[in-house]
Amino acid sequence: MEAFRLSSPSDHRQTLHGSVRVGGAKNSALKLMAAALLAPGRTTITNLPNILDVDVMARLLEELGCTVEMDHGEERVSIDVPDDLSHHAPYRLVRRLRASISVLGPLVARCGKAEVSLPGGDNIGSRGLDMHIRGLRDLGAEVDIEHGYVVATVPTRLRGAELVLQFPSVGATENLLMAATLAEGTTVIENAALEPEIVDLCGMLVAMGADIDGVGSSTLVVRGVESMRPVTHATITDRIVSGTWAFAVAIAGGDLTVEGGVAGHLDIVLDKLAGAGARLDVSDQGFRVRVDRRLDAFDVVTLPYPGFPTDLQPFAMALAAVSDGTAMITENVFEARFMFAQELARLGADVRTDGHHAVVRGKPMLSGADVVAHDIRAGAALVLAGLAAEGRTTVADSFHIDRGYPGFVESLRSLGVDIQRVQLPDMDDL
Ligand code: UD1
Numbered sequence: 001m002e003a004f005r006l007s008s009p010s011d012h013r014q015t016l017h018g019s020v021r022v023g024g025a026k027n028s029a030l031k032l033m034a035a036a037l038l039a040p041g042r043t044t045i046t047n048l049p050n051i052l053d054v055d056v057m058a059r060l061l062e063e064l065g066c067t068v069e070m071d072h073g074e075e076r077v078s079i080d081v082p083d084d085l086s087h088h089a090p091y092r093l094v095r096r097l098r099a100s101i102s103v104l105g106p107l108v109a110r111c112g113k114a115e116v117s118l119p120g121g122d123n124i125g126s127r128g129l130d131m132h133i134r135g136l137r138d139l140g141a142e143v144d145i146e147h148g149y150v151v152a153t154v155p156t157r158l159r160g161a162e163l164v165l166q167f168p169s170v171g172a173t174e175n176l177l178m179a180a181t182l183a184e185g186t187t188v189i190e191n192a193a194l195e196p197e198i199v200d201l202c203g204m205l206v207a208m209g210a211d212i213d214g215v216g217s218s219t220l221v222v223r224g225v226e227s228m229r230p231v232t233h234a235t236i237t238d239r240i241v242s243g244t245w246a247f248a249v250a251i252a253g254g255d256l257t258v259e260g261g262v263a264g265h266l267d268i269v270l271d272k273l274a275g276a277g278a279r280l281d282v283s284d285q286g287f288r289v290r291v292d293r294r295l296d297a298f299d300v301v302t303l304p305y306p307g308f309p310t311d312l313q314p315f316a317m318a319l320a321a322v323s324d325g326t327a328m329i330t331e332n333v334f335e336a337r338f339m340f341a342q343e344l345a346r347l348g349a350d351v352r353t354d355g356h357h358a359v360v361r362g363k364p365m366l367s368g369a370d371v372v373a374h375d376i377r378a379g380a381a382l383v384l385a386g387l388a389a390e391g392r393t394t395v396a397d398s399f400h401i402d403r404g405y406p407g408f409v410e411s412l413r414s415l416g417v418d419i420q421r422v423q424l425p426d427m428d429d430l
Contacts, residue, residue, distance in 0.1 A: 001426060003396045004409055006386045006419035008368065013322075013388045015254035016415040022242045022260045022286075023075060024049045024235030026404055028197040030099040031174050032204055032233060033057045036079040037064065037106035038181060039208050041230035046076045048235060050406045052399075056097040060089060064103065081230065085110055091117035091148060104132060104150060105175035108141055109182040112154045118145070131172035135163045139176070139183055160185030160224055168193040168218065168304045174201055181210040183224040192220045195305040196236055196265045204233040239265035240311045241405060242287075244380055246270060247315035248412075249289045250278055251322060252387040256415065261286040268308050272298050272316075276323065297325030297362050302333050314340045314381035320360035321349035322388040329358040340378040343371045347382070347389050368393040376404035383408070387417065396424060 008014050024047035034057070036043035048054060050072040058068045058077060064087070067080040087107050094100040094117040107114035118129070133143045133150065139158045144151050160183045163176055173193040178201075180187035192198070194216065202215040208231050211223040242261035249256040250273050263270055263282040270287070274280050276295040281288040297320055302310040310333035320327035321344055331337055341351045341358055348367035351360045368391030373379025379401040386393030395401070398421070401408055412419050 001396060001424045002398050003394050003422050003424050004383055004398045004401065004419060005392065005394045005422045006383065006417060007392045008387060008389055008418075010390045013252045013365070014417050016249050016252050016256050016387075016417065017254050018415045019257035019259055020245055020411050020415070022237050022245070022258060023047060023406065025197055025200070025238035025240070026051060026053055027099070027170075027240070028200045029054055029235045030057050030097070031102050031197065031201050032235060033061060033077065033079065034102040034106055035178055035201060035204055035208070036066070036081055036230070037061070037085065037103060037110055038178060038205070039228040039230045040081050040083045042078055042080045043230040044076055044078045044232040046232065046234045048072075048075045048077050049238065050075065052403050053097055053099065056093060057099065060093045060097070060100050060103065063088075063090065063093060064107070087111045087113045087115055089114070089116040094119050101129065101132065101171060102174055102178070104152065105136070105177070105179035108136060108152045108154060109158055109179045112157070114152045115149045117149050131165055131167070131169050132175045135165070135172060135176040136179060138163050139179055139187065158183035158224075160187040160222070162188045163190065165189065165191040167191070170195050170198065173198055173220070177201065177212070177220060177222060178205070180222040180224060181205055181212075181228065183222075185224055187222045187224070189220040189222070190218070192218050193304055194218060196239060196262075200236045204231060207231045207233060237262050240309060240377070242266060243269050243309065243312045244315060244384075244405070246273055246287075246289050247312065247319055248384050248387070249291050250276070250295055251319050251384050253291045253293075254415070255288070255290045257286060257288045259286045263287045267306060269312060272300070272308070294322070294324050294364065295319065297323040297327040297360070299328045301330040304333070310334050310337060311377050313337055314378045315384065317341065317351065317358060317360060318344060318381045318385040320362060321347075321351060321366060321385065322364070323362035325362055327360045327362070329360060331356045331358075337378070339374050340381065343374070343378065343382055344385060346371050347385050347393065349385070365390050367391065370394045370396065373397045373400040376400050380405055380408065383412070383419070394422070
C-alpha cells in the first residue's frame with residue numbers, strides 16, 4: 001500500500017516557496033468526456049488532467065463502443081463516438097468512478113435507452129440521484145431501478161419540459177442539460193447549479209450545436225436540436241486544485257504563485273484568506289499568495305457556487321486547526337465530509353463536531369502521526385496539515401490523493417517540502 005510521508009521540524013512549519021502550475025479541472029473533464037457521446041465522430045478534449053479518474057472514464061466510454069486515444073503527455077484525449085452506442089455502463093467501472101453517472105443523460109438522449117449502474121457507497125456520504133431520475137422522467141423517459149441499475153427508456157424522443165431542481169445539484173444539472181440538448185422542444189432548468197464546470201460544459205455543448213440560453217445563471221433554457229457535431233474543447237483550470245494550493249501556503253506559510261489559477265472562480269475563498277492575513281496578488285496568469293505569520297481563524301459555511309466550495313472545506317478545517325483563534329465550520333453539502341475531523345484530531349487538532357457544525361480551536365503547531373485518507377480532498381488536507389505538524393506524518397491510502405492531484409508529492413518537493421511516497425506492506429505497519 002502506498003502512503004505519503006512527510007517530516008516537519010519541531011518548532012516551525014515547512015514553508016512553501018516557488019510556483020506550481022494547475023492543469024484542467026477533474027470535475028469538468030469527466031463531464032466533457034461524457035458529453036462527447038452526444039455527437040457521432042471524433043471529439044478531442046485538451047488540458048486534460050493526468051489522473052486515474054480520467055482513465056476510468058475512458059474505459060467506460062470504450063465499454064460504450066467508443067475508440068479512445070489517450071495522450072497524457074499532451075494532456076489530451078480523442079474520443080471516436082460511433083453511430084450506434086452500447087447503453088450499458090457496468091458496475092465494475094461505475095463503482096470506481098461516481099462521475100460515471102454523467103453518461104446517463106447523453107445515453108438516454110442518443111440511444112433512447114440507458115442502463116447505468118448505481119455507484120454504491122463512497123466515503124463522503126450517500127449521494128442521492130433522485131433529482132437526476134425525476135428530471136429524466138419529466139423529460140419523458142421511463143426510469144426504474146432494476147438489479148442495481150438505473151434503467152431509463154424513451155419510447156421515441158425525449159421532450160422538453162420545465163424542470164425545477166430541489167437543490168442546485170451539480171450532477172443533476174449536468175445530466176439533465178445534456179439530455180435536453182437532443183430533446184424535442186424547449187427545456188427550462190430552474191435552480192440549476194452555477195459552478196464554473198457547468199459553464200465549461202455549456203460552452204462545449206454550444207460549440208457542438210446545442211442551443212442554450214442563460215449560461216452561468218440559475219435558469220438554463222435549452223432548445224433541443226436534431227443532432228450535434230464533434231468538437232475540440234479545452235478544459236477549464238481546476239479551481240479546487242488552485243484553492244488547495246492557496247490553503248497550502250495559508251497553512252504552512254511562504255510565498256507561492258499558482259500559475260493558471262483563476263482567482264475569479266475562488267472569490268470567497270481568496271477573500272477569506274486575505275481577511276485572515278494572507279497577501280494576494282492576482283493577474284491574468286494566475287495568483288500569488290504570501291503568508292508570513294499565523295493567520296487569524298475564520299468561519300466557513302459551505303454552499304453551492306458561488307458560495308464556499310464543499311471540496312475545500314477540509315482544507316479550511318486544517319487551516320483553522322493551526323490558526324490564531326476559534327473557527328466554526330458548517331458543512332451544508334456533504335455532511336459526511338466531517339469524517340475528516342477524526343483524522344485531523346489524530347494530528348492533535350482541537351476539533352469538535354456536532355451535526356453539520358464543527359468548532360476548531362487553533363494551535364500554533366500540530367503533532368505528526370499516522371493517518372488515513374478517506375477521500376481525495378481529506379487526503380490532500382491531511383498532507384497539508386502535516387506541514388504544520390511537528391515530526392513525521394504518514395498519510396495512508398494516498399491513492400485517493402492521486403485521483404485529484406497529479407504530481408502532488410513532486411510539486412510539494414519542488415517547493416521545498418521533505419515528503420516522499422513510501423510503500424507500506426499493509427495498514428498494520430503504520
Ligand atoms: C460534484 C463534484 C463534487 C462536489 C459537488 C458539490 C464531480 C465529479 N463531483 O458532485 O466534487 O463536491 O459537485 O460541489 O463533479 N443530491 C441529492 N439528489 C440528487 C443529486 C444530489 O440528494 O439527485 C445531494 C447529494 O447527496 C449532495 C448534494 O445534493 O448532498 C450535492 O450533490 P451534487 O451537487 O449533485 O454533487 P455531485 O454532482 O455528486
